[in-house]
Amino acid sequence: MTSIFCVLRATVTAFVVLAGIIVLFLMYHKSFPSLKCHPSPAHLRRLAKQANLRITPLVTKQPSRPAVTHHTDKPVVLLWFWPEDKKFDLQDCKTLFKIDSCHLTDDRSFYSRAHGVLVFHRAIRDDLSNLPTSPRARFQRWIWFNMDSPTNTRRISGIKGLFNLTLSYRKDADIHVRWRLALKKNTDEDFVLPRKERLLCWIVDSADLDTKSTERFSYYRELVKHIEVDVFNSSSVEFSQGVNYFLTISSCKFYLSFEDSLHRDYITETFNGPLVAGTVPIVLGPPRRNYEDFAPGASFIHVNDFPDAATLAEFLLTLDKDNRAYMRYFNWRRFFTARRHLTEENREFAHAICQACHHIGTSKAYRVVPDLYKWLLQ
Numbered sequence: 193m194t195s196i197f198c199v200l201r202a203t204v205t206a207f208v209v210l211a212g213i214i215v216l217f218l219m220y221h222k223s224f225p226s227l228k229c230h231p232s233p234a235h236l237r238r239l240a241k242q243a244n245l246r247i248t249p250l251v252t253k254q255p256s257r258p259a260v261t262h263h264t265d266k267p268v269v270l271l272w273f274w275p276e277d278k279k280f281d282l283q284d285c286k287t288l289f290k291i292d293s294c295h296l297t298d299d300r301s302f303y304s305r306a307h308g309v310l311v312f313h314r315a316i317r318d319d320l321s322n323l324p325t326s327p328r329a330r331f332q333r334w335i336w337f338n339m340d341s342p343t344n345t346r347r348i349s350g351i352k353g354l355f356n357l358t359l360s361y362r363k364d365a366d367i368h369v370r371w372r373l374a375l376k377k378n379t380d381e382d383f384v385l386p387r388k389e390r391l392l393c394w395i396v397d398s399a400d401l402d403t404k405s406t407e408r409f410s411y412y413r414e415l416v417k418h419i420e421v422d423v424f425n426s427s428s429v430e431f432s433q434g435v436n437y438f439l440t441i442s443s444c445k446f447y448l449s450f451e452d453s454l455h456r457d458y459i460t461e462t463f464n465g466p467l468v469a470g471t472v473p474i475v476l477g478p479p480r481r482n483y484e485d486f487a488p489g490a491s492f493i494h495v496n497d498f499p500d501a502a503t504l505a506e507f508l509l510t511l512d513k514d515n516r517a518y519m520r521y522f523n524w525r526r527f528f529t530a531r532r533h534l535t536e537e538n539r540e541f542a543h544a545i546c547q548a549c550h551h552i553g554t555s556k557a558y559r560v561v562p563d564l565y566k567w568l569l570q
């Protein structure tokens with residue numbers, strides 16, 4: 193009995209050991225070759241590219257600051273003041289302009305690690321007491337954010353040597369903000385003139401019409417003696433919210449794109465509006481050749497093309513009767529498109545702020561602006 197039991201035990205043991213060896217061998221055989229064949233990252237990337245996939249690297253750098261995990265690779269741009277308290281969703285840069293090259297924030301606790309600090313000029317106190325006080329990091333650049341013309345720019349002594357970059361409508365600013373015409377990709381699309389119900393229009397704060405004496409109002413008062421102008425009050429709800437803005441302009445054959453002050457490059461949305469809407473802008477601002485830096489010469493009518501307002505009015509009335517001549521003002525549309533600017537009040541500064549984000553995310557140049565006002569006034 194004992195010997196049979198012994199033989200049986202030995203057999204079972206041998207069987208178990210053999211099975212173990214077989215399992216081990218199979219495991220080794222299965223895992224080893226696959227280890228050897230593990231594709232290189234480059235190969236993976238190539239495969240992913242073929243399959244149109246995005247690959248996240250296996251080894252991710254441990255973020256040093258958990259609060260900003262997904263932003264560590266992007267420079268931080270700190271919006272020091274909300275301009276005129278007009279707050280918008282900072283994600284708009286990504287959704288509206290496809291700008292995603294910086295981590296944009298209004299959280300001042302990011303100050304010490306901000307690569308760019310965006311400072312809205314109008315909000316700076318005369319004694320500079322609301323500017324950052326702690327020393328700035330070597331990599332940090334302060335951006336002077338001012339979309340106003342020199343006429344409307346308050347002089348603050350003491351900000352002369354503070355800034356590294358300028359953000360302005362000026363062509364020679366470090367960050368040049370403007371709604372530009374874009375080259376058209378598809379040139380055989382035909383332009384259809386919107387339905388016109390009015391001859392000449394202007395959206396303006398109507399409280400200023402009879403009181404202000406700047407160029408645009410004196411010219412307007414001269415013009416209405418010779419031609420009818422439909423004036424829409426810009427401070428009414430329908431315009432301050434941006435509703436009906438493009439719609440109203442498109443219902444007019446001509447639109448008064450009169451700037452509030454006359455300075456080089458100071459050509460604002462009041463010019464872009466009619467270009468977008470399919471209306472001919474009548475411009476008052478810098479000289480014609482300056483407009484031609486930004487738009488084709490045959491896309492607008494300049495008040496200085498005429499000796500006086502009476503002659504301009506006469507010309508507009510003849511164009512009103514000559515459709516072929518009128519339509520020539522839209523020939524540029526075969527090659528360019530104008531982009532709708534944002535008209536919602538709270539998004540007034542979104543375009544500029546997003547441009548700053550784009551700039552800091554893509555350019556690292558070292559710079560100091562020695563004298564802001566000298567630059568602005570030249």
Ligand SMILES: *[C@@H]1O[C@H](CO)[C@@H](O)[C@H](O)[C@H]1NC(C)=O
Binds near residue numbers: 333354355
């Ligand atoms: C920014 O300007 C300040 C003040 O002029 C200067 O001290 C600093 O070195 C500049 N920094 C950069 C990164 O350009």
